[in-house]
Amino acid sequence: MSSHTSFWKRCKTWFHRWGSPAWFYRTSGLIIPWLWAGFFLLAIPGLIWGLSIAPPDYLQGDSYRIIFIHVPSAWQSMLIFAVMAILALIGMVWRIRVAETLAMCCAPIGAAFTIVTLATGSLWGKPTWGTFWQWDGRMTSELVLLFLYLGVIGLQQAIEEPRKAARAAGLLALVGVVNLPIIHYSVEWWTTLHQGTTISFFGESSIDASMLWPLLIMAIAAKFYFGAALLTRTRNTLLLQDREKNWVRETVQGEKS
Amino acid sequence: MNNLLIIAGHDLRLAFRRRNEWFQPLWFLLLVVALFPLGIGPQPALLAQIAAGVIWIAALLANMLSLESLFREDANNGRLEQWLLMDGSLPALAAGRTTAHWLITGLPVILISPLLAAWMQLPQAAMGTLVLSLLLGTPTLSLLGSLGAALTLGSRQGGMLLALLIAPLSVPVLVFATSAVSDAASGFDPETQLLLLGVILLFAITLVPFAIAAALRIHLQE
């Protein structure tokens, strides 16, 4: 029995240690290089596979190769919003500053993924549907997602006191994540209403193995990228927040020497 | 519940004294809708096609603009703090304030909608659905808008930011309401959309007041 409780206790203390900015700064510093390594180890082969080894699509020719950046970005943009909302909830309920900061650093990265999804989607739409913008279900809800991200970033920057800004924007993220499925459903419903079922060329099921593998590899690479970018941003913000605290003075002197 | 009625009653009496604040959102709504025929031309067929969207988007904008200072006055004079000290009743107070606001600005929009429908050449068949969709949709917009007002209390440029925050959240209401009206205009049965609007409204009534209370509490902890 004791090993069980001590395991749970270890988890709890591990979780609490992440709450301390100093510990977070040091530990994330160690993790980031590994995350970047994981990203490059996956992204480079994934791209090579997708862009050169995978055969052209019998219907679309080569324009489908944009899928290897479009779909992983789309999945990641939604995942980041969910991660941001969870972090905001943790920050709000247990009043952990590190969680609030992590949530706020998610927003710009999520917005970046959404912008890339929209850009690559419209570039892909031109050869496929003939126009740069097609009001289909996925692209429209991705656009609304971008506005939600900009809302969170905008609110966070509009309020002066940083902790209050983080909490208010975190609450908006929570409200947003609750609304995301409703928005997605209403937009999907709306598109089927106006154009009948759009012929979406890359329904997940219809991809054959040669395309699916690079897609999954790129998707996992995106997670490594997100981890590395998020931890880097959060470390800087925490350093700035605690700039007058002792642990920062020691880190700064350590870093400089 | 009692607190909700007290606040709502109090705000309504207060609104009687500031008649002009009533009419501004209404003027704005009439103006925005009137601009469309001027901009697009008076052909009835074309106007009828976009009638539902125009009326609803104008209602959305009017709602957001009228909500900007919902809590600002009470935040400045210190009454919001006293609300907070009555722990447990902040959601009810927020709901009361929003109900009063909806009665002051939401209801007139519904009463005036037949005129807007006439301006936009909306077929007679869709009139009932338009009013019903406004009845089911505008309370949700008021709730979301007052959440936006509470969130942007801490920032200087409230109005614009409020619209940016709340517009994405209002997409479902806008989508279902406009399609209900346009379906009714072309003879289809808008029942599903209206039911969905009702579901969203119930969803909003139960959850959003707590979010507003949380936002007010966040603002007060300056």
Added chain:
Amino acid sequence: MDYLLTADKVSYERFYRSVFGTVSIHLDAGGCVLLTGANGAGKTTLIKLLAGVLRPTAGTVSSIEQHFIGHQLGLHQELTVQENLQWYLRLWTRGVDRQQAKQRIDEALSRLQSLSLRSQRAGGLSAGQAKRAALARLFLVPRSLWLLDEPFVNLDQASIDLLLSEIRAHCAGGGGAVIASHALGLADLPRSQRLKLPIIRPAQHREHAHE
């Protein structure tokens, strides 16, 4: 001995800087705490913490129901003083009919000789009058804990003496009060603790972040 108000090792950070370091207060019935300190030492912040408006960054505050009167007086500018107090009365109590309410409001206003303000618009009042109108809330509904932030500011001498005697009577009657003020008259209260808040200069609070 249960306390009217306990705050142990309470601290508050704004812009990641601690406002008044760490403070502990134990207020029992009949006691009174005098908060003093230079401007910007965090008196208002501390009182708001004790009232529950602000949540402390560290430490806990527990207290019974209290009256909190801060710099913002909580008066709606366009309502008359009576309507303002009516608003509070109806929020704080159930089932008070119009006549009873009017009588309680007059009684509360007369405690600080401000009955004449009753039908004046709150917006039109002078600072001192507005403060007296706000202080009337203390007598509207009996609560044993009073949290007053600079209550004597803008009051004329007569009102200050009146308020002092009210506070003494309140404490003598088993109530308690935390008052942020520079006024001297309170020193002679039976069990008054004086708490001077130091000015926290940025360099000073390099306390270790909790590991």
Added chain:
Amino acid sequence: MNLDWLSGPHAVYILPAYAIALAVYLYTALAPVFSGKRQLRQIADIHQHQDQQPS
């Protein structure tokens, strides 16, 4: 390994798509790295300044 799509009709869409993605992701990843370095220097100066004249 066939890259003949480079000369094909769709290259004009594929290349800009990846270019945009690369630009955006590089910016989101590297911006904090550079601002982090600048920030470290600033914080170091603050502490340097404070150590010299103990308040």
